[in-house]
Amino acid sequence: MRNFLLVFLLPIMTFSQSNLDGIEALFQKKQFKKAQQKVSDYLKTHPNNLQAIELLGDAYGHQKKWDAAILQYEKLVKNKENEANYHYKYGGALGMKALSISKLKALGIIGDVKEAFLKAAELDKNHIATRWALVELYMQLPGIIGGSKSKSLLYAGELEALSKVDGYLAKGYVYEYDDEPELAEKYYKMAIKEGGSVTCYNKLTTLYENEEEPEKAIENIETAHKKHQRNAMHYQIGKVAAEYNVELQKGERCLKAYLDNYSAEDGVPKAWANYRLAQIHMHKKNKQEALKYIELAIVELPKVKSFKEQKERILNL
Known part of the structure; x- marks a missing residue:
């Protein structure tokens, strides 16, 4: 889940309050501890400001302080139950905590992770990041605790309806994870044809490397270089x-x-x-x-x- 769960930390809210001037710059400079302190100070006098609470959760998340981030995102969920992105961030922080602790302890968290992502998906039919998280979650969980390739493909299909490139990449991921390299290659190539981004090319390159096909990897990178000149x-x-x-x-x-x-x-x-x-x-x-x-x-x-x-x-x- 690590690849797409980290996406939940990306959005940064724009604040008009003078007390929080410069907060976005601190995030851009990766000065997350300073951002944490500034938002914490602001919340002392504005304890119910949801944007500030979200930003504090983001600051904790960037520092991998998952328990602290979970606490802030939980406040958001309780205050505004119908906001999909709050459920997504809450599930993301829980998921990252699950990845950082023992598998036995993580078992007690996975149900809450799944519930949060499913709620976000239910609230927002167009929430791409949540569907990516569900694709990974269902693919990586053992079947005995709810893992399911068919459910991963279901959400990959929903992604495809929202964005063909994301859908193709998600299906490529599912088949690569399930050790079906021919199908993974097919969908990564479809993603390249549809979108052609550096990410699309990188996914196919990594597949070739993992399958120990270096000549194909080099050929794919050369094709990408002709287009992107990186x-x-x-x-x-x-x-x-x-x-x-x-x-x-x-x-x-x-x-x-x-x-x-x-x-x-x-x-x-x-x-x-x-x-x-x-x-x-x-x-x-x-x-x-x-x-x-x-x-x-x-x-x-x-x-x-x-x-x-x-x-x-x-x-x-």
Whole structure:
């Protein structure tokens, strides 16, 4: 459930009250503790402001303080029972708590998670995020406590009626989870044809990687790059090449392009590109080149254990 439950933290309310000026900026800067304090102070004099309560729940959620977030979202549900998004956020916080505790303890929460999501879906027939959560919930729960592939597909169908792309991605997820890669591939390709977003391409790439089909993964990333022109895709190609020891020349060329065009927006630190280059040169038995790149990776991120382990492997060539 982790992928889509985290979506419940994304919406940020716009406040007109001067006491909460700058709260959205704190969220955007990921200064969630400061946001928590500011909203808490505001609630001391405005204890029934639902927007502030929601924002406080969001601040706690971003800090993974699930019990505190649950308490705030529960207040929202009790104050406004017919607001779908409140039930969704309450269920999301409960679900994240369930993921953070033992499976035995989580059993006592799952019923409430399901109830909250089902209520949100009932209240809002167009609530896409809730239906995504239900697709994942029913797919991941064991059958003995209510898991059901057919129910996952039911909500995937509802998603498709609201958004074809979401519906196709949801069905791809269900079939991938159920170890039916051919059907998963079919629906991910349909999602690409319908929407063609980076997310659609990434889902198909990940499927190919999980099925140990690196050549197909690289071909799919290259197709995505032609459409979206993202430098991050150079890294993706290099990563697949390095991990699976395929198309090493192309992988090296793409990683160097990634480094040459790098910006913070690309997401993956340069150290990881150097790490992948070290892997590629190790595959090629180029010990000195491999050492050069792994040293660059270690200098930038000295605490990454896998970098040090890779250096040991290179030294043993």
